Amino acid sequence: MADHRSAAERTSEREDHEELQREIEIEHAEHLRVWRALGFADFMAVLMVVVTGFSAYATWRTAQVTSMVFATSDRPFVEVAKVEFEDTHSPAPYVVVNYRNFGRIPARTA
Numbered sequence: 023m024a025d026h027r028s029a030a031e032r033t034s035e036r037e038d039h040e041e042l043q044r045e046i047e048i049e050h051a052e053h054l055r056v057w058r059a060l061g062f063a064d065f066m067a068v069l070m071v072v073v074t075g076f077s078a079y080a081t082w083r084t085a086q087v088t089s090m091v092f093a094t095s096d097r098p099f100v101e102v103a104k105v106e107f108e109d110t111h112s113p114a115p116y117v118v119v120n121y122r123n124f125g126r127i128p129a130r131t132a
Contacts, residue, residue, distance in 0.1 A: 102119055102121060102122075103122035
């Protein structure tokens with residue numbers, strides 16, 4: 023089939039085609055920028071999840087250490103306060119041991 027279009031029509035179609043190609047390239051570049059931005063945003067979201075996990079672990083560990091410190095410092099320390107020898111000159115001498123709670127919490131079953 024013979025092409026019956028004029029040279030001006032062919033030039034106009036070629037210019038339209040080139041303009042369409044430029045618009046497609048610009049749109050493709052915009053899509054790439056969006057994908058890169060989304061990729062970066064996804065990466066940042068994953069990092070935030072990881073950091074949140076580490077923060078949760080650190081909080082849990084701090085709570086454990088605090089609980090151990092509290093259990094160690096706030097417990098009854100029942101110790102020997104004084105030892106005395108009574109009736110040393112009698113046939114039945116005995117030893118008196120005085121216990122005392124040196125902790126902050128009362129010792130109920132000592």
